[in-house]
Structure formats: C-alpha cells, structure tokens
Amino acid sequence: MKVILISNEDKxxxxxxxxxxxxxxxxxxxxxxxxxxxxxxxxxxxxEEGPEAVTVRRVSxxxxxxxxxxxxxxxxxxxxxxxxxxxxxxxxxxxxxxxxPSSDLLQHLLDLGEAxxxxxxxxxxxxxxxxxxxxxxxxxxxxxxxxxxxxxxxxLILISTAQQQGQISDKEETQTIVNTIWAxxxxxxxxYMGGFLGDVEAAHTVYKQTMVLLSRSLxxxxxx
Amino acid sequence: MKVILISNEDKxxxxxxxxxxxxxxxxxxxxxxxxxxxxxxxxxxxxEEGPEAVTVRRVSxxxxxxxxxxxxxxxxxxxxxxxxxxxxxxxxxxxxxxxxPSSDLLQHLLDLGEAxxxxxxxxxxxxxxxxxxxxxxxxxxxxxxxxxxxxxxxxLILISTAQQQGQISDKEETQTIVNTIWAxxxxxxxxYMGGFLGDVEAAHTVYKQTMVLLSRSLxxxxxx
DNA sequence: TCGCTTCGGTAACACTGTTTCTTATGAGAA
DNA sequence: TTCTCATAAGAAACAGTGTTACCGAAGCGA
Numbered sequence: 239m240k241v242i243l244i245s246n247e248d249k250x251x252x253x254x255x256x257x258x259x260x261x262x263x264x265x266x267x268x269x270x271x272x273x274x275x276x277x278x279x280x281x282x283x284x285x286e287e288g289p290e291a292v293t294v295r296r297v298s299x300x301x302x303x304x305x306x307x308x309x310x311x312x313x314x315x316x317x318x319x320x321x322x323x324x325x326x327x328x329x330x331x332x333x334x335x336x337x338x339p340s341s342d343l344l345q346h347l348l349d350l351g352e353a354x355x356x357x358x359x360x361x362x363x364x365x366x367x368x369x370x371x372x373x374x375x376x377x378x379x380x381x382x383x384x385x386x387x388x389x390x391x392x393x394l395i396l397i398s399t400a401q402q403q404g405q406i407s408d409k410e411e412t413q414t415i416v417n418t419i420w421a422x423x424x425x426x427x428x429x430y431m432g433g434f435l436g437d438v439e440a441a442h443t444v445y446k447q448t449m450v451l452l453s454r455s456l457x458x459x460x461x462x
Numbered sequence: 463m464k465v466i467l468i469s470n471e472d473k474x475x476x477x478x479x480x481x482x483x484x485x486x487x488x489x490x491x492x493x494x495x496x497x498x499x500x501x502x503x504x505x506x507x508x509x510e511e512g513p514e515a516v517t518v519r520r521v522s523x524x525x526x527x528x529x530x531x532x533x534x535x536x537x538x539x540x541x542x543x544x545x546x547x548x549x550x551x552x553x554x555x556x557x558x559x560x561x562x563p564s565s566d567l568l569q570h571l572l573d574l575g576e577a578x579x580x581x582x583x584x585x586x587x588x589x590x591x592x593x594x595x596x597x598x599x600x601x602x603x604x605x606x607x608x609x610x611x612x613x614x615x616x617x618l619i620l621i622s623t624a625q626q627q628g629q630i631s632d633k634e635e636t637q638t639i640v641n642t643i644w645a646x647x648x649x650x651x652x653x654y655m656g657g658f659l660g661d662v663e664a665a666h667t668v669y670k671q672t673m674v675l676l677s678r679s680l681x682x683x684x685x686x
Numbered sequence: 687t688c689g690c691t692t693c694g695g696t697a698a699c700a701c702t703g704t705t706t707c708t709t710a711t712g713a714g715a716a
Numbered sequence: 717t718t719c720t721c722a723t724a725a726g727a728a729a730c731a732g733t734g735t736t737a738c739c740g741a742a743g744c745g746a
Contacts, residue, residue, distance in 0.1 A: 304727075306724085306725055369658075414667060422645075422676075425650065426645040426646070426649065428645075434607075444638055448676075451679035539733095
C-alpha cells in the first residue's frame with residue numbers, strides 16, 4: 239500500500255514520450271524506486287540490528303508488503319545482499335575520499351589504512367556483510383568486484399604513484415601489492431570481529447603494527 | 463541402536479571400583495565415547511560436504527539416532543561446533559609439527575607460514591568453520607582460544623626465540639607479533655576463500671608476498 | 687516383581703528462504 | 717462506460733533449519 243503511494247509520486251514523467259513507451263518507462267522507474275526503497279529498508283535493518291536480522295520476511299515487513307516483492311525485484315536474497323554490498327562499497331569509497339591526500343606517500347598509505355579500520359568500526363554490519371562472510375552464500379560477481387575496486391581505487395592509485403616514483407619496487411604487479419595490503423588489514427579486522435584478538439585496543443595495536451611492517455618493507459626497497 | 467551396541471563394548475571397566483562409582487564411571491565413559499562418535503560423524507560430514515551440510519538432523523541421521531542425543535551430549539549446535547573447532551586445532555598443530563625446524567629462523571617462519579596456507583587448502587571446511595565464520599554464532603571461548611594457542615605454539619616459540627637472539631625487536635609483545643603474522647596470513651586465505659583474490663595461483667602469490675614483506679620488516683630491525 | 691528415574695524418539699514450535707495459488711487491480715478494447 | 721484479460725501482489729504452503737516439550741520404554745534399586 240505504501241508502495242502504491244510512492245509509485246504515484248513520479249507520475250509527472252508520464253507527460254513525455256509515447257503512451258506505451260511512457261508506461262513502460264514509468265513502470266521501469268517505479269521498480270527502480272521500489273528497489274531503492276527496499277535496499278534502504280534492508281540497509282536500515284542491517285545497521286540497526288546486524289546482518290543476521292536481515293531476512294526476507296523482516297525486510298518485507300518493514301516495507302509493509304509481502305515477501306513476493308523482494309523476489310520480484312531481486313531474484314533471491316543474494317540479489318538483495320549484492321545491492322547492500324554495493325551500498326557498502328559506496329560508503330567505503332566515501333571514507334577513502336575523505337582522507338586528505340598527503341605528499342608523503344608513506345603517510346598517505348597509513349592514513350588510508352586507518353580509514354579502512356575506522357570503516358570496519360563504524361560500519362561493522364556492512365563490513366561483515368561485505369567481507370566477513372555473514373551471508374555464507376554470497377560470492378562477489380563482476381559488478382561487486384568492480385564496486386570493490388572502485389572503493390579501494392585510492393589505494394591502487396597510491397601504490398601505482400609510489401611505484402612510478404621509485405619509492406616502491408615495480409617488480410610486483412600493482413594489483414598484487416594492493417591485494418597484499420588489503421588482505422592483511424582485512425585479516426586483522428576479521429579476526430578481531432571473530433573474537434580472536436581480544437579487545438579493541440589490542441586489535442588496533444596489531445592492526446597498526448601490520449601497517450607499519452608492511453609499509454616499511456614496501457617503501458624500504460629503494461632506500462639503499 | 464548402534465549407540466547401545468558401542469556402549470556395551472567398554473563394559474570391562476565395570477570390574478573395577480565400587481558398584482555405584484563404576485556405574486557412573488561407565489556412564490561417563492560411555493558418554494565420552496558417544497561424544498567422540500558424534501564428533502567423528504560431524505567431522506566426516508564437514509569434510510565431505512562442507513560446513514553448511516553440518517546440521518543437527520544430518521549428524522543424528524548419520525549416527526542413526528535422534529537429534530535429542532546431540533543436545534544431551536552438547537548443549538546446542540554451537541557446542542558441537544566447538545568440538546569440531548578443537549579437532550581442527552589438532553589438525554593444524556599436527557601440520558605445524560610436521561614442519562622440520564630450521565636453524566635459519568627466517569626460513570623457519572616462511573615454512574610455518576606455508577604450512578598454514580597448505581592447511582587452509584587441504585582442510586578448507588575445517589578452516590571455514592574455525593576462522594571463516596561459517597557458523598556465524600560461533601565465538602571462541604576459553605577452551606577454544608587455548609586450543610588455538612596450542613596450535614600456533616610453534617609460531618610463538620619461533621618469534622620468542624628470534625627476539626631472544628636479537629633477530630627480531632623485543633619492543634613489541636611476542637603475542638602481538640604472532641597475532642600480526644597470523645591475522646595477515648589469515649586475511650589472504652579468507653579473502654581468497656571469499657572469492658576476492660582470483661584463482662589459487664594469484665592468491666598464493668599474494669600470500670607469499672605477505673610473508674616476505676612481514677618477515678623482511680621483522681628481521682630487518684637489528685640488521686643496521 | 688514393583689515402582690521409579692532417566693533417557694531417547696516423535697512430534698511440535700518458531701524460524702528461515704522460496705514457490706504456488708488465488709485474488710484483485712488496472713489497462714486496453716468494444 | 718463497461719467488459720475482458722493480463723499482470724502483479726498477498727496469503728499460504730513447502731522444505732529446510734535449530735530447539736524443545738511430551739511421552740513411552742527400558743533399566744535400575746528395593
């Protein structure tokens with residue numbers, strides 16, 4: 239019912255184009271809006287109550303509609319999860335964008351690493367959904383991987399720049415180095431979230447040490 | 463029914479001690495045997511069909527008994543998962559024990575790291591259960607953490623030795639360094655299992671680079 | 687042998703993701 | 717305007733999960 243109300247709001251677009259085409263356009267636009275509404279509802283539940291609370295029934299309940307809608311808009315729960323994943327990528331990318339660029343590339347790397355840690359702390363539910371395997375069935379498809387790469391693009395640019403300036407060896411693929419940093423830092427966050435690294439201070443200490451050790455090796459290559 | 467047959471097999475122990483005490487002993491021993499049988503059955507399903515196939519009904523079905531047994535022996539599914547976790551710790555410890563000690567501590571670290579990677583490849587289901595968050599509800603308790611620490615004890619000894627010999631800085635806590643290595647390597651394995659690092663060769667390349675970068679930093683401290 | 691306790695199996699409950707069936711609504715034709 | 721029909725949405729069912737309540741049977745002490 240709420241859905242119908244919303245779908246009436248974009249009827250202005252009916253005044254353009256042929257009747258049949260406009261009808262399809264409106265319907266398309268409606269389903270797009272609907273998708274966004276559902277994703278927003280799911281995202282709210284995700285952040286408020288954690289990944290395990292995001293069930294099809296729970297989302298449809300919050301939407302005030304039946305579960306059928308979710309299956310009409312997204313093929314299955316994984317389809318919805320994928321949209322949430324892309325939302326998470328946006329948030330992560332935003333976090334990275336907020337990091338002020340530094341002329342000191344080493345310092346910039348540490349800043350980006352710290353931003354990644356903070357993302358994990360501030361958006362724990364998103365993090366678990368995206369990288370924590372909270373939805374066991376979820377595997378990143380092409381679109382997800384692209385979203386991921388967009389999110390950590392700043393890191394890729396940084397490493398690439400450092401390689402061009404000779405501050406980091408260019409023997410290894412840029413992507414390989416990025417993956418190395420990403421995976422290592424992720425490991426600390428994930429193990430911490432799993433309860434293996436004690437309290438947050440201890441985990442953060444391990445995290446910072448991981449950053450220091452990695453960056454020291456990476457940037458030390460061309461020193462002597 | 464099979465269970466009863468098995469429990470009859472250790473009646474010889476009835477011939478020792480007082481009647482009441484022996485009865486309790488026998489019952490205790492039976493439940494211990496039963497627990498072991500159930501864990502073995504669950505472990506078989508885990509390795510043959512993956513973590514998601516390990517359900518209470520599936521295990522009880524393989525045992526030829528009702529689900530009640532599992533809840534009598536282990537409080538809930540998490541209790542069973544915890545036993546499987548400890549089994550995994552044994553397997554991991556065994557893997558580490560098979561690594562020949564090297565007088566070159568750096569090489570020894572690389573060997574242990576490689577053994578950890580191989581464990582993840584050979585016992586993927588165990589790895590996912592233990593560290594992958596395959597059972598979302600599972601958090602390591604005191605016994606689990608102790609089992610973990612026993613498993614990676616070789617790593618702790620190695621780092622401690624290297625610190626004593628001045629090959630690795632002793633400014634940081636030994637446990638912190640161990641956690642740093644463990645978490646970083648875990649991150650690569652976990653991200654690979656999540657499908658984020660491409661095929662196994664690419665992931666292994668990232669893994670080896672992580673080991674090289676970390677160890678180079680750790681062992682480089684006292685060089686100059 | 688009798689009574690009791692304990693233990694295990696059946697069936698149910700409350701969930702999950704997913705699908706089927708039915709109904710109602712809304713668009714196009716007469 | 718009215719009628720037909722296709723589409724879409726909701727209710728309910730299905731198959732699965734972890735977990736628990738009930739109930740009968742079996743084994744034990746007296």
